[in-house]
Amino acid sequence: MKRSVYTGLLLVLIVAFFIGCSAPAGNEDEIRIGVNYELSGGVASYGQSSVDGIELAIKQINEAGGVDGKKITLVKYDNKSEPAEATTLANKLMTQDNVVAVIGPATSGAFKSQIPVAEQNKIPVASGSATADDVTVDASGVKEYAFRICFSDSYQGTAMANFALNNLSKEKAVVIMDSSSDYGKGLADNFIKTFEEGGGTIVAHESYVSKDTDFNAILTSIRGQDFDVIFIPGYYEEAGLIINQARAQGIDVPIIGADGFDSPELVNLAGADALNDVYFSNHYSSLDKDPIVVQFIEDFKKEYDREPDAFNALGYDVAKFVVDGISRAEKLDGESVKEALESTTNFEGVTGSFSIDENHNAIKAIKVIELQNGVQESVITAGQ
Amino acid sequence: MEGLLQQIVNGITLGSIYALMALGYTMVYGIIRLINFAHADIYMIGAYVGYYCMSFFGLGFLPSLIIAMFICTLLGIIIEKIAYRPLRNATRISVLITAIGVSLFLEYGTMFFVTANVRTYPEMTGLLARTIKMGNIVISMQQILLVSITIVLMILLQFIVKTTRIGKAMRAVSMDKDAAELMGINVDSTISFTFGLGSALAGAAGVLVGVYYNSINPLMGMVPGLKAFIAAVFGGIGIIPGAMIGGYFIGAVEVLVAGYGNSMYRDAVVFGILILVLIVKPSGLLGKNTREKV
Numbered sequence: 162m163k164r165s166v167y168t169g170l171l172l173v174l175i176v177a178f179f180i181g182c183s184a185p186a187g188n189e190d191e192i193r194i195g196v197n198y199e200l201s202g203g204v205a206s207y208g209q210s211s212v213d214g215i216e217l218a219i220k221q222i223n224e225a226g227g228v229d230g231k232k233i234t235l236v237k238y239d240n241k242s243e244p245a246e247a248t249t250l251a252n253k254l255m256t257q258d259n260v261v262a263v264i265g266p267a268t269s270g271a272f273k274s275q276i277p278v279a280e281q282n283k284i285p286v287a288s289g290s291a292t293a294d295d296v297t298v299d300a301s302g303v304k305e306y307a308f309r310i311c312f313s314d315s316y317q318g319t320a321m322a323n324f325a326l327n328n329l330s331k332e333k334a335v336v337i338m339d340s341s342s343d344y345g346k347g348l349a350d351n352f353i354k355t356f357e358e359g360g361g362t363i364v365a366h367e368s369y370v371s372k373d374t375d376f377n378a379i380l381t382s383i384r385g386q387d388f389d390v391i392f393i394p395g396y397y398e399e400a401g402l403i404i405n406q407a408r409a410q411g412i413d414v415p416i417i418g419a420d421g422f423d424s425p426e427l428v429n430l431a432g433a434d435a436l437n438d439v440y441f442s443n444h445y446s447s448l449d450k451d452p453i454v455v456q457f458i459e460d461f462k463k464e465y466d467r468e469p470d471a472f473n474a475l476g477y478d479v480a481k482f483v484v485d486g487i488s489r490a491e492k493l494d495g496e497s498v499k500e501a502l503e504s505t506t507n508f509e510g511v512t513g514s515f516s517i518d519e520n521h522n523a524i525k526a527i528k529v530i531e532l533q534n535g536v537q538e539s540v541i542t543a544g545q
Numbered sequence: 546m547e548g549l550l551q552q553i554v555n556g557i558t559l560g561s562i563y564a565l566m567a568l569g570y571t572m573v574y575g576i577i578r579l580i581n582f583a584h585a586d587i588y589m590i591g592a593y594v595g596y597y598c599m600s601f602f603g604l605g606f607l608p609s610l611i612i613a614m615f616i617c618t619l620l621g622i623i624i625e626k627i628a629y630r631p632l633r634n635a636t637r638i639s640v641l642i643t644a645i646g647v648s649l650f651l652e653y654g655t656m657f658f659v660t661a662n663v664r665t666y667p668e669m670t671g672l673l674a675r676t677i678k679m680g681n682i683v684i685s686m687q688q689i690l691l692v693s694i695t696i697v698l699m700i701l702l703q704f705i706v707k708t709t710r711i712g713k714a715m716r717a718v719s720m721d722k723d724a725a726e727l728m729g730i731n732v733d734s735t736i737s738f739t740f741g742l743g744s745a746l747a748g749a750a751g752v753l754v755g756v757y758y759n760s761i762n763p764l765m766g767m768v769p770g771l772k773a774f775i776a777a778v779f780g781g782i783g784i785i786p787g788a789m790i791g792g793y794f795i796g797a798v799e800v801l802v803a804g805y806g807n808s809m810y811r812d813a814v815v816f817g818i819l820i821l822v823l824i825v826k827p828s829g830l831l832g833k834n835t836r837e838k839v
Binding site: 374 | 759805809811
């Protein structure tokens with residue numbers, strides 16, 4: 162009995178010691194922003210790319226004098242690609258590290274899981290790449306403290322259906338869908354709906370699951386049918402193989418997809434010879450001749466010695482977007498920053514200029530990239 | 546008609562891979578009554594060995610295949626020595642759990658070293674990049690290669706098992722381990738050899754899959770491994786020709802369901818077959834109904 166009292170006392174002391182240690186001294190000359198990203202685990206490449214973009218943006222802002230003479234400090238944590246870990250870290254950032262806003266995570270699931278924490282602590286969170294439809298708004302209303310600067314999955318599905326109908330003038334589509342992800346299903350549903358409303362017909366609707374490698378059976382069965390375009394809502398791992406096997410079977414109609422296609426691996430998986438007449442929607446293209454984009458590519462190359470990809474660009478934009486909000490906020494607290502972010506209009510970003518709508522989504526144009534012989538041939542800006 | 550012929554080509558290609566893997570499951574089961582779940586991961590390691598041979602050392606297809614088979618043989622023997630031999634007299638369930646442990650160890654150990662990213666084999670050139678067109682039927686040289694190497698390996702395996710001394714020993718051990726030992730057969734080395742042989746086939750399947758599908762990752766063994774296991778059960782687990790027939794059968798079913806039924810139900814049908822076999826004829830297509838000795 163006595164022993165447990167001592168143990169209890171000891172525990173209290175230890176806890177008190179750690180709390181004492183971790184309480185950060187409030188520094189008047191810095192503004193702290195939390196960075197909660199997938200730096201290891203399954204989607205580490207998304208997180209790492211985003212953080213490269215964020216760090217470049219913050220470095221530039223600090224070199225230009227910071228915000229009102231205060232330097233921006235990033236507090237960076239790795240959520241290991243796990244939503245539960247993202248929630249824990251969000252709590253730590255908001256209650257112990259005293260950040261005014263949190264950037265990230267990159268994926269919708271992890272981002273959504275930290276929103277309740279944000280609402281509880283009244284600290285805004287912003288993601289550059291959470292594209293799921295219900296990230297910032299769901300049946301219960303707008304998530305007051307959540308923002309994103311990318312378009313949603315349903316928007317992409319609709320945009321690609323319009324692109325197939327209007328830009329490519331195709332009317333008979335085959336959909337080969339990744340049935341193991343919400344991403345694939347969301348894209349497919351919206352594509353089919355818009356395509357049929359626009360006068361097109363869906364000739365066949367096939368599906369696969371992630372990590373499949375053999376698509377020959379599906380392709381052979383659609384080969385005998387009359388269609389003029391294939392839509393693949395899914396990620397590059399399987400899309401690359403589908404394109405490869407489709408071209409090998411002599412199917413040469415245009416193939417279209419969404420931002421899941423965006424990876425340097427796509428060309429290795431499909432083979433450069435097969436990657437013809439392939440179109441996909443994306444947030445950003447290095448072919449864009451907009452002066453902001455040209456400047457960004459130059460700066461990025463100087464810093465990291467490689468070409469930026471879409472996640473780099475989105476990370477860069479979301480960091481600038483958050484800092485822009487902070488600079489316009491009346492006071493340096495979560496509530497004021499949130500109000501400033503809500504009123505963002507015509508923000509000039511690398512991924513296009515956008516305004517924040519009443520659902521905390523960015524209203525922006527979509528870019529459709531054309532691939533010929535494995536390289537980006539052209540970029541078309543579509544939809545607004 | 547042309548569609549059906551093309552589907553048959555697809556099915557034979559896919560079935561060859563399942564058959565090669567199923568052989569490893571069935572041989573190991575036949576000899577020590579263990580479902581070696583690590584087998585599918587040896588297949589994955591084979592694919593990675595082939596990948597590094599081709600893209601870093603610039604070796605051709607055949608040398609890479611042989612190196613991968615050799616390394617997988619060693620790996621199979623080492624796994625048996627370290628993980629399964631100490632449990633030779635343990636209950637079957639503890640060995641089974643160990644097999645799952647080895648499987649996870651290989652998967653995530655590989656992921657630690659090579660990351661979870663998808664890798665692509667270098668693009669094939671020359672003869673291997675060609676395709677043959679007959680009317681509307683397209684057959685690639687890679688498909689022909691995959692099927693012919695599978696058949697050569699199967700004939701070789703039949704030859705080893707049926708005519709050589711070690712093959713005779715394998716059959717003896719699988720029939721009755723104790724009696725075989727009394728007859729002067731070295732049971733441990735026979736079991737090692739069986740693991741090595743099965744692993745070599747899995748390694749070959751890994752390289753062939755890498756070349757044909759051009760995409761490998763540390764978890765690539767999971768689903769094909771399960772399907773190959775179903776193939777082995779379908780043909781009658783422990784029976785070598787059964788594994789071959791089972792492999793081609795599962796490949797054909799998968800292709801026909803995806804091609805003529807609904808691609809959404811492809812995997813459901815394959816796993817449904819497993820349930821059906823276990824209910825109707827648990828000993829498999831070629832298995833004899835034997836009563837469990839009490």
